Structure formats: C-alpha cells, structure tokens
Amino acid sequence: MDAKYLALFSALCLGLSQCAPVSDPTPSQISNTSYGPIPGESQLYSTYHGTAAPFPGNTTGAVLNTTSGPPGPDDLLFQNLLSAEWIIFSFYQQGVEAFNTTAFTDAGFPNTTYERIQQIRDNEAGHLRIFQDQISSNSIKPGRCQYEYPFQDDPVRFLALQTIIEVSSMAFLTGLELQAKLDVSRAALVAIAATESRHNTWALIDNWAAPPFAGPSDTVFPYANEILDFTNVWVVNGSCPAENPVFPTPRQNLPPIDVGANTTGIVPGSTLAFNFSDPVRQPSFTAGKDYYAVFFHGLYNISVPFDVQSRTVVIPPQIEPLGIIIAVLADQEGAPTRESVLAGPLILPESPAELAQIFA
Numbered sequence: 001m002d003a004k005y006l007a008l009f010s011a012l013c014l015g016l017s018q019c020a021p022v023s024d025p026t027p028s029q030i031s032n033t034s035y036g037p038i039p040g041e042s043q044l045y046s047t048y049h050g051t052a053a054p055f056p057g058n059t060t061g062a063v064l065n066t067t068s069g070p071p072g073p074d075d076l077l078f079q080n081l082l083s084a085e086w087i088i089f090s091f092y093q094q095g096v097e098a099f100n101t102t103a104f105t106d107a108g109f110p111n112t113t114y115e116r117i118q119q120i121r122d123n124e125a126g127h128l129r130i131f132q133d134q135i136s137s138n139s140i141k142p143g144r145c146q147y148e149y150p151f152q153d154d155p156v157r158f159l160a161l162q163t164i165i166e167v168s169s170m171a172f173l174t175g176l177e178l179q180a181k182l183d184v185s186r187a188a189l190v191a192i193a194a195t196e197s198r199h200n201t202w203a204l205i206d207n208w209a210a211p212p213f214a215g216p217s218d219t220v221f222p223y224a225n226e227i228l229d230f231t232n233v234w235v236v237n238g239s240c241p242a243e244n245p246v247f248p249t250p251r252q253n254l255p256p257i258d259v260g261a262n263t264t265g266i267v268p269g270s271t272l273a274f275n276f277s278d279p280v281r282q283p284s285f286t287a288g289k290d291y292y293a294v295f296f297h298g299l300y301n302i303s304v305p306f307d308v309q310s311r312t313v314v315i316p317p318q319i320e321p322l323g324i325i326i327a328v329l330a331d332q333e334g335a336p337t338r339e340s341v342l343a344g345p346l347i348l349p350e351s352p353a354e355l356a357q358i359f360a
C-alpha cells in the first residue's frame with residue numbers, strides 16, 4: 001500500500017476499533033474471570049447498541065481446558081447451558097443484524113423494540129461470559145456453531161419466536177436446578193431465570209399487549225436436556241467446533257413431536273394430534289402396552305391415555321391456558337423417569353394465542 005494511503009487508513013482506524021485485525025483471546029485469557037468486560041460491572045452486557053456481536057459473542061471456536069484433572073461438579077451442566085446460550089445469543093444477534101428500529105415500527109410494534117432486542121442480546125452475551133466463568137479450567141468451554149432460525153427476516157415471526165424462546169427457557173432452567181450439585185450454581189440459575197422472565201414479561205406487555213403473567217408458577221419440566229435437545233433443530237448440521245462436547249450431554253435424541261393435521265387447537269380441551277414428523281426418529285409401539293400423553297403445566301403433570309392408532313388426545317381441560325404446556329409421549333403414567341419419555345417434548349405456548357398462530 002502507498003505510504004500516503006497507509007497513513008490515511010491508519011488515521012481512519014484510530015476511530016474504528018474494527019479496523020485492526022483482532023485475534024481471539026487465548027484459552028488462558030478466557031479462563032481468567034477478570035479478563036474482558038465483567039458481567040455486572042460492564043455496560044457492554046446491558047446497553048451496548050452496536051450491530052457487531054459483543055464479547056464473548058464475537059469469539060470463535062471452543063475454549064480448550066488449560067489444566068487437567070477432574071471436572072468441576074457442575075461443569076457438565078454449564079457446558080450444556082453454554083451451548084444452549086450460544087443458540088439464544090445468536091438468535092438475538094441475528095435479529096440485531098436483520099432488523100432496525102423502523103422494521104419493528106413498520107410492523108406495528110413500539111419504537112423501543114429494536115433497542116430492547118439489542119439490550120436483551122447484550123444480556124445474553126453476559127450469560128455467555130457467566131457460563132464460561134462457571135466452567136472450571138479442567139473442562140472445555142463449548143464454542144459457537146452456525147444457526148438457522150425460522151423467522152425469515154419477518155419481524156413479527158422474530159418477535160413471536162423471541163417470546164416463545166423466553167417463556168420456554170423457564171422450563172429448562174428450572175429443570176437444570178434439579179441437576180445442579182452446588183448451591184452457588186442453583187443461585188446462579190435462579191438469577192438467570194429471573195432475567196429471562198424479565199425479557200418475556202417485557203415482550204408480553206409491550207409487543208403483544210397480553211397479560212404478563214403465567215399464573216402462580218411457570219412450568220417445571222424435570223428433564224431439562226430433552227428441551228435443550230429440541231433446540232438442536234436450529235443448529236446447522238456439522239457446524240459446531242470439533243472440540244465441543246455433544247449437546248446436550250447426555251443426549252437421548254428422542255423423536256420430535258409436531259402438531260399434526262386433525263388438531264383442533266392447542267388450548268386445554270382441544271384435540272391435539274401428535275405428528276412424529278422426523279421420518280428417521282420414530283417411536284416404536286408394542287401391541288397391548290399402554291402409552292400416555294403427559295402434559296406438564298405449572299408444578300404438576302396430567303396424563304391422558306394415548307391411542308396409538310389415531311395419535312390424538314384431548315388436552316386436559318382443567319389446565320389454565322397461561323404460560324406454556326409441555327407434552328411428551330411416555331410409556332408410564334406421569335413420565336416418572338427420563339427413560340419413560342419416548343418422544344417430545346412438544347412446547348405449546350398458551351398466551352397470547354396469536355403466538356401459536358404465527359407459527360401454525
């Protein structure tokens with residue numbers, strides 16, 4: 001490059017930090033909880049309004065362990081959660097890149113929507129960093145994969161999916177509480193769940209003018225990894241860093257359930273047809289054996305006998321149509337063990353009703 005242009009380029013770059021090629025932090029740096037912006041201290045994780053992904057969302061690759069020895073008691077839990085967080089963070093990051101303020105106002109949403117999406121994106125970057133910090137240096141910290149979400153540059157679909165993701169996150173965060181070995185991990189999970197709850201409360205009030213509450217309790221689903229596994233649908237096959245552990249670990253890889261034809265609705269009292277939509281992953285039924293559709297809502301579950309011929313059930317009418325209902329196919333009433341779950345989960349968003357219609 002000509003010296004004159006080099007000087008000009010350098011001068012321009014003084015104001016633009018992106019100009020200089022920045023390399024990824026080393027594993028030792030990432031393992032140092034004092035390295036980089038610190039969640040709860042830096043505004044990067046709250047009010048950064050740039051389009052470029054904030055730290056550590058802009059780093060690539062898995063972060064290798066810098067020490068050897070037994071994993072920390074909750075390393076596996078936070079490895080699973082960090083992989084899930086990459087999916088959630090990237091959803092918001094893609095939204096920040098795809099839309100702007102007018103994209104949302106043109107679609108009839110408040111003029112603060114884009115800013116809020118940026119801020120939630122920032123919070124999620126903070127979660128990436130918090131979960132990295134929770135994984136000991138004896139274990140690998142999973143890195144970013146490539147993701148594809150079904151919002152197709154449509155701001156309405158994006159915001160509907162946003163609400164469903166945030167409301168559903170409560171179910172796996174409460175489930176992960178049951179796996180946590182350390183009290184400090186449980187406290188961290190409650191603090192994260194409360195943050196996701198603020199995200200969905202904002203969305204319900206501002207974007208959907210819907211009741212902000214899910215009744216007296218969000219839905220607890222004990223087999224958190226089954227919900228995490230469901231989010232693999234957004235991960236591009238073969239795109240994850242080779243060093244990433246299998247997500248989630250352990251992975252049952254259950255047949256997914258979709259809402260099938262002949263469904264009259266997804267609210268309590270409606271007829272719901274189960275479609276085992278993956279041609280490869282199908283449940284196998286044994287003649288003469290009993291099967292159940294188990295519906296989780298709030299802290300409880302209700303089982304309904306499942307007819308393997310029609311594959312239709314009536315959603316228990318006594319369930320309050322708020323928050324989410326989670327349905328699974330099980331070979332025991334109440335799906336009392338992880339192994340008794342044969343397919344699913346299917347997440348049914350109840351409120352507002354239009355969320356489900358947008359994805360029907």
Ligand SMILES: *[C@@H]1O[C@H](CO)[C@@H](O)[C@H](O)[C@H]1NC(C)=O
Pocket residue numbers: 032033034035036
């Ligand atoms: C951790 O990072 C901080 C801030 O960059 C630095 O001052 C400190 O020396 C680092 N600690 C180690 C052990 O590298």
Ligand SMILES: *[C@@H]1O[C@H](CO)[C@@H](O)[C@H](O)[C@H]1NC(C)=O
Pocket residue numbers: 022023024025044053054055058059
């Ligand atoms: C990542 O973003 C942070 C600010 O959020 C920036 O300081 C850092 O240089 C970026 N790193 C890379 C590798 O782009």
Ligand SMILES: *[C@@H]1O[C@H](CO)[C@@H](O)[C@H](O)[C@H]1NC(C)=O
Pocket residue numbers: 065066067068069138
């Ligand atoms: C990382 O963990 C593996 C497996 O436990 C071990 O073999 C390796 O030595 C560790 N790496 C470092 C840098 O300690």
Ligand SMILES: *[C@@H]1O[C@H](CO)[C@@H](O)[C@H](O)[C@H]1NC(C)=O
Pocket residue numbers: 099100101102103
């Ligand atoms: C928002 O994006 C649209 C489409 O890319 C563009 O036409 C419009 O000028 C942008 N609005 C603002 C305020 O940047």
Ligand SMILES: *[C@@H]1O[C@H](CO)[C@@H](O)[C@H](O)[C@H]1NC(C)=O
Pocket residue numbers: 111112
């Ligand atoms: C945003 O909308 C509010 C109320 O809907 C309005 O009072 C305010 O002026 C708007 N702000 C901008 C910057 O358009």
Ligand SMILES: *[C@@H]1O[C@H](CO)[C@@H](O)[C@H](O)[C@H]1NC(C)=O
Pocket residue numbers: 237280
């Ligand atoms: C990803 O791989 C799974 C199984 O390996 C396959 O069923 C699925 O169709 C693939 N998805 C895409 C988008 O290629």
Ligand SMILES: *[C@@H]1O[C@H](CO)[C@@H](O)[C@H](O)[C@H]1NC(C)=O
Pocket residue numbers: 258259260261275276277278
């Ligand atoms: C089940 O899902 C598959 C894949 O999406 C679809 O092709 C099929 O039409 C669905 N069947 C029913 C009965 O809903």
Ligand SMILES: *[C@@H]1O[C@H](CO)[C@@H](O)[C@H](O)[C@H]1NC(C)=O
Pocket residue numbers: 261262310
């Ligand atoms: C829908 O219900 C009708 C009447 O019960 C039945 O004949 C049909 O096979 C069902 N369709 C599917 C896809 O299950």
Ligand SMILES: *[C@@H]1O[C@H](CO)[C@@H](O)[C@H](O)[C@H]1NC(C)=O
Pocket residue numbers: 222300301302334335336337
């Ligand atoms: C579902 O409810 C039944 C009855 O209260 C209970 O025995 C069972 O453990 C519950 N299932 C799960 C997975 O919590």
